[in-house]
Amino acid sequence: MENESGEQTGIDDPLFADAHTKRSLIVRPELLEVGHVPDQNRIIGRDVEMGEVASKLEAVIRNEPPSNFIIYGKTGTGKSLVSQSVAVRAQQAATQNGADVGVVAISNKINYRKSLNERVKSSLGDDELVFSPYDGTQLQAILEARTDAFRDGALDSAVIPKTAALAAREHGDARRAIRILRNAGDIATKEEAEKVREDHVDRAQKRAEADRLCELLSGLPPHSKYILFALANLDTKDDSREEFRTTEVYETYEAICESEVSDPLGLDRVRDLLRELSFLEITESNKTGGGRGRGSYTLHTLMNSPEAVFEMINK
Numbered sequence: 093m094e095n096e097s098g099e100q101t102g103i104d105d106p107l108f109a110d111a112h113t114k115r116s117l118i119v120r121p122e123l124l125e126v127g128h129v130p131d132q133n134r135i136i137g138r139d140v141e142m143g144e145v146a147s148k149l150e151a152v153i154r155n156e157p158p159s160n161f162i163i164y165g166k167t168g169t170g171k172s173l174v175s176q177s178v179a180v181r182a183q184q185a186a187t188q189n190g191a192d193v194g195v196v197a198i199s200n201k202i203n204y205r206k207s208l209n210e211r212v213k214s215s216l217g218d219d220e221l222v223f224s225p226y227d228g229t230q231l232q233a234i235l236e237a238r239t240d241a242f243r244d245g246a247l248d249s250a251v252i253p254k255t256a257a258l259a260a261r262e263h264g265d266a267r268r269a270i271r272i273l274r275n276a277g278d279i280a281t282k283e284e285a286e287k288v289r290e291d292h293v294d295r296a297q298k299r300a301e302a303d304r305l306c307e308l309l310s311g312l313p314p315h316s317k318y319i320l321f322a323l324a325n326l327d328t329k330d331d332s333r334e335e336f337r338t339t340e341v342y343e344t345y346e347a348i349c350e351s352e353v354s355d356p357l358g359l360d361r362v363r364d365l366l367r368e369l370s371f372l373e374i375t376e377s378n379k380t381g382g383g384r385g386r387g388s389y390t391l392h393t394l395m396n397s398p399e400a401v402f403e404m405i406n407k
Contacts, residue, residue, distance in 0.1 A: 117242055117243055117246040117277050117281045117285075119241065119243055120241040123238045123240065123241035124277070125274075126267045130173075130238075133237070134234075135173060135177055137227075137230030137231075137234065138173070141221065142174050145163070145178045146178050148221075149182040149196075150182075153185050158182070160196070160219065161219035162197040162198075162199065162220045163175060163222075164221070164222045165223030165224070166200055166264070166265065167200050167263075167304075167307075167308070168226075168266045168267035169225055170226070171223050175198060225264025226264045226265075227260055227264065228256050228261075231255075231259050234270070235252045235256055236252055241277075245287070247288050251289065251290065251292075265304075268300055271304070272293060272296045272297050273296070275296035276296035278296075279296055280292045302404075305374070305404055308372055308374055309404045309405060314354070315349075315362075317405050318349055318352065318354070319345050319362060320374065320394075320401055321348055321401070322342075322347075322348055323394055323401075324398035324401040325344055326344055334393050334394075335378070335391035335392065336391065336392055336393075337389050337392075338363060341392055363390075370392075374395055375393060376393045377392050378393075379391075
């Protein structure tokens, strides 16, 4: 079939000639999308957290203003999932009763409150919840609850346990576990494999790690990126070391700010940003003693290769 310009369109287009013969192993891709809010029975390992969020919003049932609060936690700990699920149910009740719904702030930055102005801080109060990473058992249950995203028999029996173990060992991040499973399915489909196997998971993990780093770095403010760039520069220039003191990072950061024609932040603020990067597991920070008479100091390490950081920041 051709359009007015004589170009091939639709099913006759040779560009898509293989589309009819490829048989995707994934039949319900929405279940493997990171932003998908699943049915209630697919929300696993967060019963306590759902109860805590519900207790802060339950005032709407009594036609009273609910609490405003902040939820903290690393990426993939169920913050958005739980808050959205509970908020929908609370909103339904609020609509029925004519009540107002409060504010739920969500952040993976431990210093988030410091960035707020005093008026917002006052509105939110001191009410906070912290979501911990999932453990291996919870991650496996989360993935098993989504196996119907695949064709019957399309998953090798070792795939779910391995994916859960990898995610639990490195991050306890449910998003990452789901992303690995999705990537493994895509790789297996592309290769026209009969099943998703462990070797597909291994390759999917590498892709998921790159996706995760890209996602994290894209959301960072400029000065956090400058700090990462500084640490990556230090790592590249000295192959014999992987850990660098805060003062070393700061000096290199100042030079980068100068090259970017940007005023550097103060040392204390840079320390805060380094703590946030460590919390996000982009870097690792360890406090150590400097020996007799030298006091203690903090050493910082990149969790990814400098090349990966350079590539993602320069995108």
